[in-house]
Amino acid sequence: MSANLSTLAIMLDDAARNATEATQLIETHPDLTIEDAYAIQLLNVQRRWARGERRVGYKMGLTSRAKMQQVGVSEVIWGRLTDAMRLEDGGVLSLSRYVHARVEPEIAYIIGKPLAGEVSAAEALRAVDAVAPALEIIDSRYKNFKFSLPDVIADNSSSSGFYVGAYAKPDTDVANLGIVLEVNGRPVQIGSTAAILGNPIRSLVQAARLVGRAGESLMPGDIVLAGGATAAHALSVGEHIKCMFQKLGDVSFTVGE
Ligand code: 0L1
Ligand code: MG
Numbered sequence: 086m087s088a089n090l091s092t093l094a095i096m097l098d099d100a101a102r103n104a105t106e107a108t109q110l111i112e113t114h115p116d117l118t119i120e121d122a123y124a125i126q127l128l129n130v131q132r133r134w135a136r137g138e139r140r141v142g143y144k145m146g147l148t149s150r151a152k153m154q155q156v157g158v159s160e161v162i163w164g165r166l167t168d169a170m171r172l173e174d175g176g177v178l179s180l181s182r183y184v185h186a187r188v189e190p191e192i193a194y195i196i197g198k199p200l201a202g203e204v205s206a207a208e209a210l211r212a213v214d215a216v217a218p219a220l221e222i223i224d225s226r227y228k229n230f231k232f233s234l235p236d237v238i239a240d241n242s243s244s245s246g247f248y249v250g251a252y253a254k255p256d257t258d259v260a261n262l263g264i265v266l267e268v269n270g271r272p273v274q275i276g277s278t279a280a281i282l283g284n285p286i287r288s289l290v291q292a293a294r295l296v297g298r299a300g301e302s303l304m305p306g307d308i309v310l311a312g313g314a315t316a317a318h319a320l321s322v323g324e325h326i327k328c329m330f331q332k333l334g335d336v337s338f339t340v341g342e
Contacts, residue, residue, distance in 0.1 A: 089114070090121060090124050090125050090128060091128050093110055093114070093125050093239060094125045094126075094128035094129040094131075094132065094239070095132070097125070097129050097226055097239060097240050097241075098129050098132045098133070100184070100226040101129075101224075101226055101240075101241075101245065104181065104182055104183055104184050105184065105226075106184055106226065106227065106228045107226045107227055107228070107240075108227070108228065109227050109228075109231070109232055109233065109236045110122075110125075110235065110236050110239055111233045111235060111236055117235040117236075117239075118235065119234065119235055119238060121235065121239075122234070122235035122236070122238035122239040123238055123239075123299065125238075125239035126164065126165070126238055126239055126240075126241050126242070127165075127299075129239065129240075129241055130165045130167070130241060133167050133169070134167070138167035138168060138169045139167060139168045140165060140166070140167060141166050141167060141168050141170075141171065141306075141307065141308055142165075142166045142196070142303070142307035142308035142309055142310070143163055143164065143165060143166060143292055143296055143303065143307065143308075143309050143310070144163065144164045144165075144166055144221065144242060144244050144247070144309075144310040144312075145161055145162075145163050145288045145291060145292055145309070145310060145311055145312045146161065146162045146163065146164060146223075146237070146242040146243065146312060146313075147160070147161050147162050147312070148161050148281050148282050148288050148291075148311065148312025148313065149280045149281060149282075149312065149313055149314070150280075151280070151316060152312075152313060156232075156234060156237070157234075158234050161282070161288070161291050161295070161312070162234070162237065162238050162242045163242060163291075163292060163295050163296065164238075164241040164242030164243070164244040165241060165244065166244060166247065166308060166310070170222075170244060170245060170246050170247055171246075171247060171248075171249070172222070172246050172247065172248050172338065173248075173338075174248050174249070174250055174336050174337065174338070175337055175338065176338055176339075177338065177339045177340075177341040178222070178246070178320070178338050178339070178340050178341060179341055179342065180320060180321075180322055180340050180341065180342060181342055183222070183224040183245060183246075183320075184224055184225070184226055185224065185225070185230060185319065186222050186223070186224045186245065186246070186319075186320045187222070187223050187224070187230075187317035187318060187319050187320060188220050188221070188222055188223075188266070188317060188318050188320055188326055189220070189221050189223060189313035189314070189315060189316070189317040189318070190218070190219075190220060190264045190266055190274070190276070190313065190314045190315055190328045190330070191219040191220065191221050191247075191281075191310045191311055191312060191313060191314060192216060192217070192218065192219060192259050192278055192281065192285040192310075192311045192314070193216065193217045193218070193219035193247075193249045193308050193309065193310055193311070194213050194215075194216055194285075194289050194308070194309040194311065195213065195214045195215040195216070195217065195252060195306070195307075195308060196212055196213065196214060196303045196304060196305055196306065196307040196308075196309065197212060197213060197214030197215075197255070197305055198211070198212040198305060199212070199302045199303065199304055199305065200212040200289075200293045200302065200303040201293050201296060201297030201301070201302035201303060202293060202294065202297040203293075203294060203297075204290055204293045204294070205290070206284075206286045206287065206289075206290055209286055209289045209290045209293060210255070210256075210286060210289075212293075212303065213255040213289070214255055214305070215252035215253060215254065215255055216252070216253050216254075216255060216257050216259050216333070217249050217250050217251060217252050217253060217333065218249075218250040218251070218328065218330035218333040218334055218335070218336050219247060219248060219249045219250065219308075219310055219336065220247065220248040220326070220328055220336050220338070221244075221246070221247050221310050221313065222245050222246030222247065222248075222320075223243040223244070223245060223313075223317055224243060224245035224246075225237065225240060225243045226240050227240065247308070247310055248336050248338060249308060249336075250330070250333065250334055250335065250336040251333070251334050253332070253333055257332065257333070259278050259285055259286075259332075259333070260278065260279060260284040260285070260286070261277050261278060261279040261284075262277065262278045262330055262331040262332055262333065263275075263276075263277055263330075263331040264276050264277060264278065264314050264315060264328065264329070264330055264331070265328070265329045266315060266318060266326070266327075266328045267326070267327045267328070267329070268318065268324050268325070268326060269324055269325050270325075270327075273318050274315035274316060274318060275315070276314045276315035277314065278314050278330075280313075280314045280315065281311050281312045281313070281314055282311075282312070285311040285312070288309075288311035288312050289303075289309055289311060292309050292311075320340050321340060322340055322341065322342055323340060324339070324340045325337070325338075325339050325340075326338050326339070326340065
């Protein structure tokens with residue numbers, strides 16, 4: 086199997102780079118394990134680093150009950166963020182760069198001190214420099230956005246882009262903040278940050294644990310996306326997306342060709 090891991094990573098990286106659909110890995114590799122999947126993810130992201138992209142943090146995925154049910158799992162997953170995925174708040178997103186992009190509201194933690202392993206929520210919070218409203222662009226490379234758990238992990242947990250809004254103080258209480266996601270001025274999703282594992286800080290605790298298990302650490306300056314707070318919205322050209330976060334402000338962009 087291990088000889089095949091880099092072939093699968095190249096296939097997924099090419100699909101992301103060329104915005105083309107990929108076939109689920111488990112169709113040809115039904116025995117693919119979660120461990121294999123994280124190994125493929127690393128090989129996949131290493132190809133980005135080799136092209137000059139820089140690591141800037143991590144994303145947590147499947148952090149809400151709704152998402153876990155959608156994929157039929159009961160565990161959170163994670164992926165790696167690079168500087169090339171960062172998008173400009175208020176800018177224009179080029180939809181042709183993605184296979185079938187969706188947007189979801191998130192909370193971002195900006196890390197101030199190294200953090201890894203088994204930590205309490207209080208310890209995790211002490212490592213935070215700032216919190217911010219964020220939007221994640223997820224883009225599963227698989228046909229019809231359909232995948233198994235190993236598939237999505239290997240595909241860098243659908244990471245493809247993210248927006249981070251204005252930073253707020255690290256002690257800002259983000260446990261239960263209202264969120265409204267608007268498309269062309271019409272609310273399409275309404276929710277709360279509490280949908281992220283009951284409190285987004287729990288997602289940061291999980292990030293420290295899972296990243297630590299892989300021999301990595303959350304490092305000063307890293308951005309950690311805590312996970313979707315509502316269902317994701319599938320993007321179409323011409324849409325103006327604005328997401329309002331109670332206490333934290335807005336993040337917005339327009340969808341271009
Ligand atoms: O960020 C997320 O929760 C998404 C993780 C992968 C599942 C998906 O692409 O919907
Ligand atoms: Mg997400």
